[in-house]
Amino acid sequence: MFTQPDVPGVTHSTIKANGIDIHVARAGAGKPLVLLHGWPEFWYVWHKVVPLLSGKYELIMPDLRGFGATEKPYKGKSDQNTAQIMSDDLAALADALGLQQFGLVSHDVGSLVAQVFARNHPERLTGLFFFNCVYPGIGSRWLVPEHLSEIWYQSFQQKDWAAELIGSSRVAARIYFKNMLAHWAHDDDAFTDDLEIWVDNFLSDGNLQGGFNWYVSANAARMQMMHGTAPKLPPIETPTFILWGRHDPVIKADWADKIDEHFTQATVEIAEDAGHFVHYESPDLAAQKMTTFFERLN
Numbered sequence: 001m002f003t004q005p006d007v008p009g010v011t012h013s014t015i016k017a018n019g020i021d022i023h024v025a026r027a028g029a030g031k032p033l034v035l036l037h038g039w040p041e042f043w044y045v046w047h048k049v050v051p052l053l054s055g056k057y058e059l060i061m062p063d064l065r066g067f068g069a070t071e072k073p074y075k076g077k078s079d080q081n082t083a084q085i086m087s088d089d090l091a092a093l094a095d096a097l098g099l100q101q102f103g104l105v106s107h108d109v110g111s112l113v114a115q116v117f118a119r120n121h122p123e124r125l126t127g128l129f130f131f132n133c134v135y136p137g138i139g140s141r142w143l144v145p146e147h148l149s150e151i152w153y154q155s156f157q158q159k160d161w162a163a164e165l166i167g168s169s170r171v172a173a174r175i176y177f178k179n180m181l182a183h184w185a186h187d188d189d190a191f192t193d194d195l196e197i198w199v200d201n202f203l204s205d206g207n208l209q210g211g212f213n214w215y216v217s218a219n220a221a222r223m224q225m226m227h228g229t230a231p232k233l234p235p236i237e238t239p240t241f242i243l244w245g246r247h248d249p250v251i252k253a254d255w256a257d258k259i260d261e262h263f264t265q266a267t268v269e270i271a272e273d274a275g276h277f278v279h280y281e282s283p284d285l286a287a288q289k290m291t292t293f294f295e296r297l298n
Contacts, residue, residue: 002204017092023069025061028054038108042068052287066210081217087116107131128240130139131278137258159216163208186274240266241293245274
């Protein structure tokens with residue numbers, strides 16, 4: 001049984017929304033910010049920004065469907081963890097919490113959920129803040145020969161036996177997640193202190209397959225993006241700020257070049273000392289930019 005890490009000021013609750021029990025970590029008081037994690041993450045990836053933001057904002061940090069302590073309604077492999085379904089989860093969660101309008105902060109998987117939500121419910125958002133945004137403008141660049149070695153895991157995690165293999169022992173799980181966290185961060189040792197918490201989380205019942213199900217569910221959309229056949233969507237008009245880690249090897253900072261084609265009010269800045277996990281690797285910078293952006297909007 002996974003015990004939630006103790007973060008001062010953070011409380012935990014379970015909210016029934018969109019037919020599932022969603023685990024929500026919360027901290028602080030003030031204008032609400034909802035923070036959506038990516039893979040391989042869960043709510044705890046935000047813990048370094050909590051003390052920096054909770055004096056000004058109410059931080060709402062759910063575990064996405066399939067992740068962390070949120071219910072996994074589909075046992076085993078499933079294609080029902082799409083960005084659309086997770087966006088519906090978010091809308092229902094916001095209703096359950098009485099949130100009329102809020103700022104939405106996201107990363108990786110969460111960035112795709114946030115874009116769906118912004119198109120479906122723009123009136124509910126004060127602003128969008130992304131860390132290393134996955135967006136349609138990346139297109140076929142996922143598939144350039146030099147990048148293929150970085151996206152192998154997206155295919156591997158769709159194999160029927162992937163979760164069984166990685167979950168076959170604590171050693172196997174530790175090797176797998178240590179590789180991901182160290183390789184994607186700018187500093188190989190960035191997650192050393194928290195590695196065992198990551199292993200504990202993903203070895204909890206259903207969490208390996210639950211996270212892998214994101215890649216199963218997103219595969220059709222991923223193929224469309226890579227082939228350049230994704231449907232053309234209107235640009236998002238919500239005010240947007242993107243803080244992109246310079247050294248992210250999997251979602252490259254250079255790929256921000258087409259953001260203006262997909263967001264009408266977007267500002268992009270580079271976090272020079274971070275890789276994939278800007279919010280974890282450079283929490284002071286992340287909190288400063290988030291505060292400045294949302295204060296300007298309010």
